Amino acid sequence: MSIEVAIHRGGYQEQEAVISNIEFNVQSGELVGLIGSNGAGKSTTLQAIMGVLPFMKGQVSIDVYGYVPERPIIYEYFTLWEHIDFYMRTVGKEQNLTVRAHELLEIFHLADKLHEFPTSFSKGMQQKVMLILAFLENRSTYILDEPFMGLDPQAMRKLLHILEDLKNEGAAILMSTHALDTAEKICDRFVLIDNGYILQKGTLETLRVTVALEKGSLLDVFDALLEGNAHG
Numbered sequence: 727m728s729i730e731v732a733i734h735r736g737g738y739q740e741q742e743a744v745i746s747n748i749e750f751n752v753q754s755g756e757l758v759g760l761i762g763s764n765g766a767g768k769s770t771t772l773q774a775i776m777g778v779l780p781f782m783k784g785q786v787s788i789d790v791y792g793y794v795p796e797r798p799i800i801y802e803y804f805t806l807w808e809h810i811d812f813y814m815r816t817v818g819k820e821q822n823l824t825v826r827a828h829e830l831l832e833i834f835h836l837a838d839k840l841h842e843f844p845t846s847f848s849k850g851m852q853q854k855v856m857l858i859l860a861f862l863e864n865r866s867t868y869i870l871d872e873p874f875m876g877l878d879p880q881a882m883r884k885l886l887h888i889l890e891d892l893k894n895e896g897a898a899i900l901m902s903t904h905a906l907d908t909a910e911k912i913c914d915r916f917v918l919i920d921n922g923y924i925l926q927k928g929t930l931e932t933l934r935v936t937v938a939l940e941k942g943s944l945l946d947v948f949d950a951l952l953e954g955n956a957h958g
């Protein structure tokens with residue numbers, strides 16, 4: 727399964743486009759990084775793809791997806807286990823997912839916090855709750871909005887392993903991130919967004935050629951593209 731995106735215009739109010747002409751795809755077995763400065767339009771693009779942006783003209787094709795939101799969504803009166811249980815009941819697969827739930831709780835070191843309330847968790851712990859919910863069920867596609875936010879290095883490594891496994895199983899993964907060092911290592915391709923438009927897209931190699939920085943890092947390349955755009 728793949729994700730096909732052809733957004734003509736999209737935003738929060740009719741006639742006020744925040745993003746325009748966003749076209750790209752994510753193939754099965756691919757991890758694509760959505761990169762851009764603060765306010766560039768990454769989350770807006772992800773919302774458009776998920777069909778929750780108030781105003782959107784264009785076409786998007788996506789299968790049922792796993793989702794990590796930009797900010798953790800925590801229910802005040804639910805314990806950690808109740809969050810997981812609620813999710814499993816919603817998708818109607820408690821039997822099959824309980825083993826996976828416990829596996830993920832162990833992976834992210836939250837197994838001893840089952841009956842605590844995530845409202846009192848740290849930022850990183852809340853982020854782990856979002857990851858557990860997103861990865862409970864095996865999906866063919868994933869939308870991850872800054873999934874590394876607040877994670878400690880061990881959790882980061884665990885998440886990278888999960889992403890690698892999902893890719894190997896053929897998932898199509900779209901991820902927005904500011905962690906360019908990490909993105910550079912794990913993403914197959916990049917979509918660079920600036921001011922609501924696609925500045926450039928491609929593999930790191932092709933992007934390097936575009937800015938004539940043979941050995942440039944993703945950050946170097948992105949900086950050079952932004953600089954060129956400002957002067958253009």
Ligand SMILES: Nc1ncnc2c1ncn2[C@@H]1O[C@H](COP(=O)(O)OP(=O)(O)OP(=O)(O)O)[C@@H](O)[C@H]1O
Nearest residue numbers: 738744762763764765766767768769770771796904
């Ligand atoms: N709910 C909203 N209502 C109106 N405008 C919004 C809303 N959310 C975002 N915007 C605007 O849309 C533009 C793009 O924001 P978006 O959140 O997509 O950026 P981003 O690339 O995800 O940034 P960041 O890296 O800071 O998360 C910004 O100008 C922002 O002010």
